[in-house]
Amino acid sequence: QVQLVQSGAEVKKPGSSVRVSCKASGGNFKSHTISWVRQAPGQGLEWMGGIIPVFAAPNYAQMFQGRVTITADESTSTAYMELSGLTSEDTAVYYCAQDSIPAAINAYFDFWGQGTLVTVSS
Amino acid sequence: EIVLTQSPDTLSLSPGERATLSCRASQSVSSNYLAWYQQKPGQAPRLLIYGASSRATGIPDRFSGSGSGTDFTLTISRLEPEDFAMYYCQQYGSSPRTFGQGTKLEIK
Numbered sequence: 306q307v308q309l310v311q312s313g314a315e316v317k318k319p320g321s322s323v324r325v326s327c328k329a330s331g332g333n334f335k336s337h338t339i340s341w342v343r344q345a346p347g348q349g350l351e352w353m354g355g356i357i358p359v360f361a362a363p364n365y366a367q368m369f370q371g372r373v374t375i376t377a378d379e380s381t382s383t384a385y386m387e388l389s390g391l392t393s394e395d396t397a398v399y400y401c402a403q404d405s406i407p408a409a410i411n412a413y414f415d416f417w418g419q420g421t422l423v424t425v426s427s
Numbered sequence: 428e429i430v431l432t433q434s435p436d437t438l439s440l441s442p443g444e445r446a447t448l449s450c451r452a453s454q455s456v457s458s459n460y461l462a463w464y465q466q467k468p469g470q471a472p473r474l475l476i477y478g479a480s481s482r483a484t485g486i487p488d489r490f491s492g493s494g495s496g497t498d499f500t501l502t503i504s505r506l507e508p509e510d511f512a513m514y515y516c517q518q519y520g521s522s523p524r525t526f527g528q529g530t531k532l533e534i535k
Binding site: 340349350351352364366367400402405410411412413414415417418419420 | 457460473520525526
């Protein structure tokens with residue numbers, strides 16, 4: 306059974322950056338896409354982007370292009386999401402999620418991390 | 428990108444009743460690559476249905492999915508108390524993967 310464990314809650318100032326980690330265990334980290342999905346308070350789910358660790362080539366949603374960087378470290382089975390230029394609108398819970406099928410363009414999210422609350426406040 | 432619209436926004440029902448949730452896509456979802464997730468407060472989403480109609484591992488058979496093209500439905504045949512939650516549809520047939528805005532299933 307795959308388990309995704311995320312780093313703890315963060316409080317950041319407007320204009321700064323945040324980096325959230327997602328450590329995987331119990332599965333094949335290298336070949337399954339790890340995606341990042343965020344959820345603002347009381348709102349729905351929004352896909353930010355993803356990466357297949359073995360290929361190390363991230364794919365980003367257009368609205369986050371230029372502000373988000375997704376990386377993966379195969380040696381520690383950990384994925385990272387860094388978001389820069391934070392504003393209050395980036396206050397949200399950020400989830401990592403792993404694809405059901407290895408190296409697939411079309412795959413649903415089989416496993417989810419527990420979520421990391423990022424609060425942006427001056 | 429494909430826009431998914433769920434209806435209704437809120438559904439008020441009693442335990443034992445049947446729930447029908449709708450998800451409509453702005454264009455055809457490739458190969459019916461449509462999933463449904465359940466989310467309870469303070470928890471991550473949980474996969475219920477993939478491929479429009481296949482139940483995920485461990486999901487009770489009171490949950491069923493149907494539909495194709497642009498119109499999809501999640502049906503819960505007899506509501507249990509633990510089924511009251513938010514439900515999201517998601518298409519994964521084209522990039523970016525998009526979610527519906529959610530349907531809140533609440534106790535009447």
